[in-house]
Amino acid sequence: MPSPAFARSLPPPKRPRVASFVIPGIPKEDIAWRLDRYGIAIRVGHHCVLPAIRRFSL
Known part of the structure; x- marks a missing residue:
């Protein structure tokens, strides 16, 4: 399995408890299923960021 690519990394103690990441070549649904085990x-997908997507026309 490839290493995850994190969207942002902060030094402790400012490290967030929530992180965005992508594992190239593995669908997000498969990642969620494997971690759920x-x-x-x-959370997978873009449903949490829909207001920003609409605001910035992404």
């Missing part, structure tokens, strides 16, 4: 909950 270990009890790790993540």
Whole structure:
């Protein structure tokens, strides 16, 4: 499995408890399914950012 590419990395103690990442070559749904098997909950897709997408016409 390729290493995840994090959108932003901050030094401790300012490191966020929420992180955005992409694992190239693996669909987001597969990542969510694999992590769920270990009890790790993540959100996939762009549903959380729809207001920003509309605002900036992305």
